[in-house]
Amino acid sequence: MADERFSLNSGLCPFTGNELILKGGLEGEMALLTGYPGSPVSDVFDSVAANRDLLAKHGVLGQMANNEALAAARLNGARLGNLRAVAVMKSVGMHVAADGLAIGNLTEPRRPKGGALVVVGDDPWNDTTQINSDSRFLAQHLHLPILEPATFQEIKDWMAHGLELSGHSDLYVAYVITTNQADGGGGVEVRPNRYPAVNLAAKAELLSRDIPVSDFVMIPPHTSQKEATLAGRFARFLGKARELGLNRTLYAGSGRHPLGFVVSGMSYCYLEHALFEMGVPGTVPILKFGVTHPLDKELLKDFFRRVERVVVVEEKRPFLESQVRCALQEAAQSGPSGSPLPAAVHGKDFPAGLPGIPEVRGLNPSILIERLGPLLLELGHPAAVRMKDRILRELELIRRTAEARVQIPQRTPTFCPGCPHRDSAAVSLKLKKNFSEAGWMKAQGRGQPTDVIFHGESGCHSMLQFAPNEGLMQDYSGMGLGGGTGAGIDPFVKNKQVVFLGDSTFFHSGMIAVSDSLKNGQDITYVVLDNKTTAMTGHQPTPGNDFDVMGRKTLSQDIEKIIRAMAGGGSIPVVRADPSDRAAYTRLLEDLVARRGVKVVIADKECAITSQRRLKRARKSKLRDKGFLAGEEHINITPEVCEYCLECANSTGCPGLSVEETDFGPKIVTDLSSCVADGACAKGQVCPSFESVKITRKRPPKRSDVPADPGGIPLPAPRGFDGTYCVSTFAVGGMGAGVVSAALVRAGINEGYRVQFLDKKGLAIRNGGVYGHILFSRLEGQVFSPVVPYGRADLLLGIDLLEAARGVDPKMNLRVASPSRTAAVVNTHKTETVLSLMGRDRWDPADLEKIIRSRVREDGYFGTDFSAISQSIFHSKLYANMMMVGAAFQRGLVPVSFGNLAAAVRDSVPAQDLEENLRALDLGRRIAHEPERFGPGLSRDLSAQEILDRKSRQLSSLLFGGKGAAKRYRAMVQEAMRWMHLDERANRQLALRAYELIRYEGAGLAGKYLTAVWDVYRKDRADYDFAATRAVIENLFKVMAIKDEVYVSHLLTAPEKLARDRARYRVDPANGDRISYVHLNRPRFDLWGWEFEFELRSRNWMLHVMKRMKFLRKVLPGWHAAEKSFRDWYRGLAAEFNYYEDPEDYRAAVEILKIPEMVRGYREIRYPLMDLARARVRVLREGLRGKAGPDAGPARPGGAKDAPSGRKGEGS
Helix, strand or coil: CCCHHHHCCCCEEEEEHHHHHHHHHHHCCCCEEEECCCCCCCHHHHHHHHCHHHHHHCCCEEEECCCHHHHHHHHHHHHHCCCEEEEEEEHHHHHHHHHHHHHHHHCCCCCCCCEEEEEEEECCCCCCCCCCCCHHHHHHHCCCCEECCCCHHHHHHHHHHHHHHHHHHCCCEEEEEEHHHHCEEEEEECCCCCCCCCCCCCCCCCCHHHCCHHHHCCCCCHHHHHHCCHHHHHHHHHHHHHHHCCCEEECCCCCCECCEEEEECHHHHHHHHHHHHCCCCCCCCEEEECEEECCCHHHHHHHHCCECEEEEECCCCCHHHHHHHHHHHHHHHHCCCCCCCCCEEECCECHHHCECCCCCCCCCHHHHHHHHHHHHHHCCCHHHHHCHHHHHHHHHHHHHHCCCCCCCCCCCCCCCCCCHHHHHHHHHHHHHHHHCCHHHHHHCCCCCCCCCEEEECCCHHHHHHCCCCCCCCCEECCCCCHHHHHHHHHHHCCCCEEEEEEHHHHHHHHHHHHHHHHHCCCCEEEEEEECCCEHHHCCECCCCCCECCCCCECCCCCHHHHHHHHCCCCCCCEEEECCCCHHHHHHHHHHHHHCCCEEEEEEECCCHHHHHHHHHHHHHHHHHHHCCCCEEEEEEECCCCCCCCCHHHHHHCCCCEEEEEECCEEEEEECCCCCCCCCHHHCCCCCCCEEEEEEECCCCCCCCCCCCCCCCCCCCCCCCCCCEEEEEEEEECCCCHHHHHHHHHHHHHHHCCEEEEEEECCCHHHCCEEEEEEEEECCCCCCCCCCCCCCCCCEEEECCHHHHHHCCCCCCCCCCCCCCCCEEEEECCCCCCHHHHCCCCCCCHHHHHHHHHHCCCCCCEEEECHHHHHHHHHCCHHHHHHHHHHHHHHCCCCCCCHHHHHHHHHHHCCHHHHHHHHHHHHHHHHHHHCHHHCCCCCCCCCCHHHHHHHHHHHHHCCCCCHHHHHHHHHHHHHHHHHHCCCCHHHHHHHHHHHHHHHHHCCHHHHHHHHHHHHHHHCCCCHHHCCHHHHHHHHHHHHHHCCCCHHHHHHHHHCHHHHHHHHHHCCCCHHHCCEEEEEEEECCEEEECCEEEECCEEECHHHHHHHCCCCCHHHHCCCCCHHHHHHHHHHHHHHHHCCCCCCHHHHHHHHHHHCHHHHCCCCCCCHHHHHHHHHHHHHHHHHHHCCCCCCCCCCCCCCCCCCCCCCCCCCCC
């Protein structure tokens, strides 16, 4: 297993920054790559796994350590053998490694062919990092020299330089990169790999006599002796750095300049990019430091002599600036009198009251334009004076991107569909609630109620702070320290305490916390979430796996046995359990948390992503072998049965659920593109709408007949541009934004452009936003950052509508669009957030479309529901991304040839998915060329007449009394529509609901319904658009069609429902397909004063029997008595309605008629809401007493007060 890019000897290839760490190490004779995964550098280990065959072939070892400190110690070990080693860690991981780094760095092995490089990933914008760290300060404290590569070419090339510098100076070297470098990338010139002579296949033998204790054992007196050598070692380091040209003065020319910049790392790219956009590139001297500790003061003094002022540009705190100030002071004190020196050093503070370089969060080109543009003009820099108009235009553009006042819904991260942590969270929320209730605690014999405190930990479960799991993370101290946090408060409180601990965190440092708890008799429950992977950082292996990052067989360590061994044979409970067995898991946690002392539960269930990857591979294999899947299983939710109580969404927050608008209001459904059918949504057992669906096939399902072939569609005119062309993509994790970026980057390189890109993934795999930047350039030699400046996107590709709107939100650091430049291709599909899924946040896609339209060119917006089209044609939403690329290309917005684009797609998409992606690309072109053929969504609502015709035919097909029922249905609905002058939507609602009531109980009940609607209508007001009538049409039906076991059985087996399922799952009986159901029911019957409730896995034949037992409604008078009482109460409210003159009184009356809308769910969920509804109506009626006007008669001119003939008096 290997990626050919990593073995190439020459040429230009696209790489991410993380990939360049590995490629650069291979070019630098690296023997060992170790470390611990953490954002933003986790993907380095994915690159190791992807290239394990290449590494193994040449004896290079990729090995994850249990934690960063052990990785640091490995560096020390590698130096014994004169080997070159690299340790990779995130910024806070360096804190963990600090002791090992300090001691190892102090040793002096005198082995110049070796080297120790510490790659540290900093996160200036704090996208995924706990603290506002700046690793340069820690590296300096540990006496580590610091390398800060800037460009992607440098990230690769300087890996070899760093290793050489380390060996030459006998020092560890800190190699600091930031998130935008690690997640970004571009085209890079590669060189041949150099493999180590001593390697896994050609081992050496150490000799003790060649390992001097005084050089390798940093214990006094050796410590002071080695401290004395640091100055000499740093001097050697600096000398070699000068030889390698890692620090450079640019654009200085001759003479003295009014201003000069000092910069390092990624800030250099931002600076060059900003100066280019302002029209002044190459006009201001720049001292670019590649080594920021130790600082080359001689080079700096020379720079001082060339400039009158120094401006230091860097992210975070003034690390470089402080050193520059000190150097200037030294130069002033030691230099000859009168020698030219800068008058001032600026950085975090600017002259004339101008705001300086920010000290908090990060930088980007636009922030630097905002800060440096006014400074250059204030100081009267000649180039700035010449380009004043352009600078002012750039500042105005940035200002305009901040003008919009918009409220963009928040998208909080959540657990993936099928995540095992969701089970633990649901049980823990219930446990926390139960333990706080005195009645429950007394009934269980567990003593006084208590507030269970949950101490936070690192890992996926840190998302317990977000909805719907608020209350399961009260604090956070750091990785592996949750138990320690509890130890600090445990002796002083009565509360029960729980810590969720990931399996990778357990091996990292968590086991020490368990040991500490055991030693000190802490009252705490550890829930070890053993999902068999390091999931939060990209699914690297853990010590619990029987393989390592290179796929080699290793020892699998058992967490349960380790904890039992630590307990020394003590009696502490250590229980391994399957969290998906919800009932047993609940009993277990309740029992253990209630006990005193240390208790450990090991929640043993594989990560959903790794299990789904394995299942997907198996499905793909079957598809290759057989051409189709003989069997599939899904969880289905029947919208007609769903009450939109949101209990399933509130208890899971699962992105596998979605909201579907229906004629009966919003309903929860499963999203076939993301649901993994784990059944978590159904485990609350609060609703009978859930069912397990099994599909069996004998041959491949038929493809959609919508052609994707772009034959006959003309190719767009070639897209030209000057300078740069910028593309910004916005999506949610799992939508394929990375594939889009990869294809566009490869296409751009094939086209001959210089390309840079950035995929800001953040918490992408946790339903988070993904933001991509791609810059195409024709300019040789000009340095850019991979970040699209504010207002500079030429193409906004909104794969997700909400995240695309976020891309123009002034409160974000994106703000990519401007009406003067940007075109947009937007997927208008609504992808729910956790909060909107739970009903806490409501937003309209149309509002977001308006926001995006207002920020792009008037002629540059193209939006349609690509997800719906993809679902219709490919039976998955996952091809919307490639359809959008095709649409953007056809609209002339992708500056590459179609040949290069198609070739790039072939190189970017796995072979098993290639055919469908190429079809999607072609289909996207057709959508752009013939949009009227595809939008909106490929479907439309039936008219009222069409519904009436269809439902009449369905009634006619009934075996007994069907034709008569159909005749009565058609007559009563037609007459109602003729007498009541309502619009099309109201008539549709009326026709649908009358039909359903006939199916519920008969035409008599439908007659009562229509009569009651008429009674309200004739007293309603046309000037208020008959709002009261509309309310009664929907809500009277809602209370009359009580969803008892009989009616639910009908809804679950209705012909319309079964036909929809066949279409949804592509079931064609003529093709040999079959669909079968297991309904997840919990029926309840009231017999002789007793309630009988039981779980039932029912089949369709059982429901066909049950739906014919309408007589139960009469023989069981107590059955659903609460619902019947509420129905009768509401019918009385409707009958009370009268004509109201005052608008406020009318609105109150309409609110009363809408009151059933707040009553949702079944039984225990529904009954408290009925009480709240009645209470609300009491308040509203108090305000209306005595205010009703006279009976106004019919609302239509010349009408009679009586109901339409054929309806008055009908009933059952």
